[in-house]
Amino acid sequence: MKFKLILSILLIAFYSLAKAQVSKSDFEKAINFFNCKAVELSLEDAKVNLQQFKKNCDCIRYPDYKEIKRSIPKAVTLTIKLSEEIEKLKIKEYKPNITSQDAIKLITEDIFKDDTNYRKIVDFANKRSDDNSFEIFLSNLKKEINLILSKPRIQEVNGVEENLNQNNYSGLLNNRISEIEQELERNKPKKKTWFDGITFQIDIFSILISLLITILIIWLVIRSINNAESEISTNVKNYVKERISLSISEKENQYLRTNSSELLELSKRVRYLENEIKMMTDKNISLKNSIQSPYDQTEPDEIDKVEIFYLSTPNADGSFNERSASATYREGASIYRFTRTSINRARFQLDEREASIKLALQYPDRNIDPVCDAENAFNPKAKTIITNSAGEAELVGDKWFKNKKAKIRYGN
Numbered sequence: 094m095k096f097k098l099i100l101s102i103l104l105i106a107f108y109s110l111a112k113a114q115v116s117k118s119d120f121e122k123a124i125n126f127f128n129c130k131a132v133e134l135s136l137e138d139a140k141v142n143l144q145q146f147k148k149n150c151d152c153i154r155y156p157d158y159k160e161i162k163r164s165i166p167k168a169v170t171l172t173i174k175l176s177e178e179i180e181k182l183k184i185k186e187y188k189p190n191i192t193s194q195d196a197i198k199l200i201t202e203d204i205f206k207d208d209t210n211y212r213k214i215v216d217f218a219n220k221r222s223d224d225n226s227f228e229i230f231l232s233n234l235k236k237e238i239n240l241i242l243s244k245p246r247i248q249e250v251n252g253v254e255e256n257l258n259q260n261n262y263s264g265l266l267n268n269r270i271s272e273i274e275q276e277l278e279r280n281k282p283k284k285k286t287w288f289d290g291i292t293f294q295i296d297i298f299s300i301l302i303s304l305l306i307t308i309l310i311i312w313l314v315i316r317s318i319n320n321a322e323s324e325i326s327t328n329v330k331n332y333v334k335e336r337i338s339l340s341i342s343e344k345e346n347q348y349l350r351t352n353s354s355e356l357l358e359l360s361k362r363v364r365y366l367e368n369e370i371k372m373m374t375d376k377n378i379s380l381k382n383s384i385q386s387p388y389d390q391t392e393p394d395e396i397d398k399v400e401i402f403y404l405s406t407p408n409a410d411g412s413f414n415e416r417s418a419s420a421t422y423r424e425g426a427s428i429y430r431f432t433r434t435s436i437n438r439a440r441f442q443l444d445e446r447e448a449s450i451k452l453a454l455q456y457p458d459r460n461i462d463p464v465c466d467a468e469n470a471f472n473p474k475a476k477t478i479i480t481n482s483a484g485e486a487e488l489v490g491d492k493w494f495k496n497k498k499a500k501i502r503y504g505n
Contacts, residue, residue, distance in 0.1 A: 156178075193242040412494045424446075454475065
């Protein structure tokens with residue numbers, strides 16, 4: 094068996110070696126194809142009738158040298174000499190043991206560098222070294238020559254060399270491979286069935302028992318973990334509740350301790366506001382009782398007790414803010430003296446004190462003109478103001494509005 098397998102491998106190696114060598118006919122065919130394509134490119138550069146050459150000499154059919162030479166126009170002598178030099182490759186370069194790789198390298202690379210033996214071929218390549226068309230030419234040339242030279246070389250029958258075509262070569266290899274496979278199949282040991290021996294059954298049974306024990310152990314572990322987690326969860330919950338309760342109690346105590354002074358202060362303020370509210374309520378009740386109903390007797394124009402108060406600068410509309418009224422004279426602030434004639438009526442005049450006059454004269458347009466009419470022209474050097482006729486005002490809401498302007502006179 095082993096001897097036959099080794100013999101088959103040697104046969105395949107022999108065929109591969111035979112395939113790697115190039116026959117003379119294939120080498121000449123490759124040179125003819127190279128010659129034809131080189132002439133095409135040369136004629137294309139010479140701008141002659143290239144289509145006529147392709148019609149007479151189709152490179153795909155691998156024409157021989159005579160057909161190529163007959164198709165070249167006689168006018169292009171350089172192309173004719175190039176073709177002649179390529180034809181010489183058949184004699185100079187072929188060797189019986191040349192391999193396909195060496196032949197491909199020779200035709201597509203080496204001869205374009207040998208300017209001693211193949212000057213015209215080298216000039217042909219150098220002239221087109223920067224041309225993209227020459228790169229395409231070399232690429233297509235290498236592909237086609239590779240196909241030509243990659244066929245198996247020969248087989249010897251009765252001492253005569255004959256060409257092997259691709260089908261015969263493939264058929265030989267396929268037949269030999271089939272024989273080897275059949276031989277291996279016949280010598281293959283017979284497969285054991287499930288019932289051949291008890292070792293396999295014991296192995297299966299052991300695996301099943303191990304699997305069941307593993308599953309049982311995993312289930313027990315998971316169950317114990319779940320029980321432990323349940324107990325831990327209950328303990329944790331109770332602990333958290335206890336800590337929350339203690340935390341809330343501590344926060345409440347701390348809040349009471351830290352805010353006791355604030356609560357005491359708030360308590361005092363509440364009591365103060367309650368007293369203020371009570372006093373205001375009593376005052377409102379007193380005022381309400383003092384005001385007569387519309388159906389009662391009309392209130393007197395005069396009040397029993399004379400009430401005097403002081404106000405400062407009037408507003409632009411001739412009113413005074415009631416909230417700024419002062420029951421006593423304030424030097425540097427009081428300008429007008431009011432005398433109440435009823436609950437909501439009063440007479441007013443400029444206070445005669447020197448401080449009041451001086452203060453009024455600082456800005457007469459704001460302090461005097463809105464509520465007073467002057468009987469003489471304003472004198473910037475005036476030092477006194479005499480009120481000849483008091484003005485009248487009425488309390489409406491929180492303002493005293495003038496009903497009548499006061500009459501004044503500026504003096505020196």
